[in-house]
Amino acid sequence: MELQLALDLVDIPEAKRLVQEVEPYIDIVEIGTPVVINEGLRAVKEIKEAFPNLKVLADLKVMDAGGYEVMKASEAGADIITILAVAEDATIRGAVEEAKKQERKILVDMIGVKDIETRAKELDEMGVDYICVHTGYDLQAVGKSSFEDLMTLKRVVKNAKVAVAGGIKLDTLPDVVNAQPDLVIVGGGITGQDDKKSTAAEMQRLIKQG
Numbered sequence: 001m002e003l004q005l006a007l008d009l010v011d012i013p014e015a016k017r018l019v020q021e022v023e024p025y026i027d028i029v030e031i032g033t034p035v036v037i038n039e040g041l042r043a044v045k046e047i048k049e050a051f052p053n054l055k056v057l058a059d060l061k062v063m064d065a066g067g068y069e070v071m072k073a074s075e076a077g078a079d080i081i082t083i084l085a086v087a088e089d090a091t092i093r094g095a096v097e098e099a100k101k102q103e104r105k106i107l108v109d110m111i112g113v114k115d116i117e118t119r120a121k122e123l124d125e126m127g128v129d130y131i132c133v134h135t136g137y138d139l140q141a142v143g144k145s146s147f148e149d150l151m152t153l154k155r156v157v158k159n160a161k162v163a164v165a166g167g168i169k170l171d172t173l174p175d176v177v178n179a180q181p182d183l184v185i186v187g188g189g190i191t192g193q194d195d196k197k198s199t200a201a202e203m204q205r206l207i208k209q210g
């Protein structure tokens with residue numbers, strides 16, 4: 001099980017400062033969608049250059065032109081690129097094909113998918129690397145979580161790695177770990193804490209023992 005730090009509400013200098021603080025405790029650093037919108041793929045490039053030992057995920061949430069977007073993110077140094085599960089199959093297949101060519105990975109974000117079971121089975125057959133259930137900020141605000149969807153993924157996904165994101169905090173992490181995802185994605189649960197270092201260290205401890 002791996003821990004991914006999601007950076008959403010920062011600029012590049014702040015992203016570097018945050019990663020430096022928690023680097024020993026995380027496996028993957030996510031350059032979040034708002035960061036890519038504000039700073040471009042330069043953010044991916046700079047973080048990969050500054051932290052070559054960490055995997056970098058570019059949270060592009062690709063919806064079209066899968067092959068092209070994956071190629072550009074790969075050029076910037078992304079190890080993993082996200083695509084939306086609600087995209088057309090042709091877009092997903094294009095992204096998977098390009099990622100294989102570039103020796104990168106594709107994480108499919110299930111945000112907005114109503115029938116998790118059916119779509120997860122289809123994506124699994126298409127050869128994506130990760131399938132991620134995700135409660136975005138707008139549904140977190142009305143009290144939703146991804147826990148039930150995570151159980152569905154665990155039941156139906158046979159090939160891809162299973163990931164979970166959306167509002168995970170130290171107090172909810174043990175339940176998430178019990179469900180045995182391959183990847184746990186945490187943003188505000190670390191970046192919003194006064195003591196980010198010890199929060200990330202404790203999260204890593206729970207994840208490694210899970």
Ligand SMILES: O=C(CO)[C@H](O)[C@H](O)COP(=O)(O)O
Pocket residue numbers: 006007008030032033059134135136137165166167168185186187188189
């Ligand atoms: O992709 C995202 C929002 O669309 C976030 O990166 C993801 O939800 C993790 O952040 P948090 O733990 O703060 O919810």
